[in-house]
Amino acid sequence: MKERDAELRALVGYGVKRANSALVGGVAQLLGRFDLRRTTFSALSVIANNAGIRQSDLAEVLAIERPNLVQILDEVQRAGWIARARDGADRRVYRLTVTAAGLARLTEAGDALRTYDARLTRGMSAQERTALIAALRRVEENGLHALDEEAWEGPDVGEISTT
Amino acid sequence: MKERDAELRALVGYGVKRANSALVGGVAQLLGRFDLRRTTFSALSVIANNAGIRQSDLAEVLAIERPNLVQILDEVQRAGWIARARDGADRRVYRLTVTAAGLARLTEAGDALRTYDARLTRGMSAQERTALIAALRRVEENGLHALDEEAWEGPDVGEISTT
DNA sequence: TATTGTTATACTCTATAACTATA
């Protein structure tokens, strides 16, 4: 029997939305055990791997608006996992670093999350998983421009970095 | 140079979230031209392909909660695109059908959306696109169970329907 | 003037409890 949402299932966008919705709950529950949310975990990860990053750069990396990052960092700082230090040269900017406690929490939560994430691709080969991640990256990139190019016509094969 | 969110980019869940975020704006803008949103378009599509479907079944197909479906259908009905008819046998249930105007709107918006959606996989072969859709389906399915199976260990290769 | 971080705000999407009317 044909699926009742077969017409929608032909759309990549629908698949992405359904997959994301199916993930959100589980990830939130898992990260909640470490008093983290998706956004606070992501922020912690990027700060840990980019010591001294500025808030505005962090917002750009995570593709979130600056105002929304404020409360995220407030939360992480309140937990004692990051430090905000004024830049000596430009006293408008904050330099962000993780504390020892923050690194420990990131490692714990990261291990659990990677285990969870690996389960998402159960039944797929390592190559299929890698291809999926690359394909999602391409969809993200294409999605950011898809409306700019209303005049687009042929099977343009623009290359984007997937490495 | 290594990407600043490289640690996150190794996660399928992060890729799904980023791809979804990149899509939402464009899809909303495109569907907005037809006075539709993602949810109202999806509802219209499923009703059109399942004449007489009940609200509770529609909610299940779209994986949205029943209360949230009410305002979605109110909106679509107000536009004159669907009809709610009480079932003769069980007067609690509504039988949903699309009107001629609804079908016309669905067709117009669907054509535009499929063109947009095809652009998302630009640079990918038809096989890669098909594989992506199947992989997303698997991720969705796995994601719904990933927390149930905390004790999971080996490379279980459970088969799920992808047809 | 422009930029960094901030506040306030609003809008969408989603999730739950409780009600009504029917069964």
Added chain:
DNA sequence: TATAGTTATAGAGTATAACAATA
């Protein structure tokens, strides 16, 4: 009692305008 649809509500996530401090 249980179910279909509904109402009300609350929580995330996200987006924009406008402000103070600094450049």
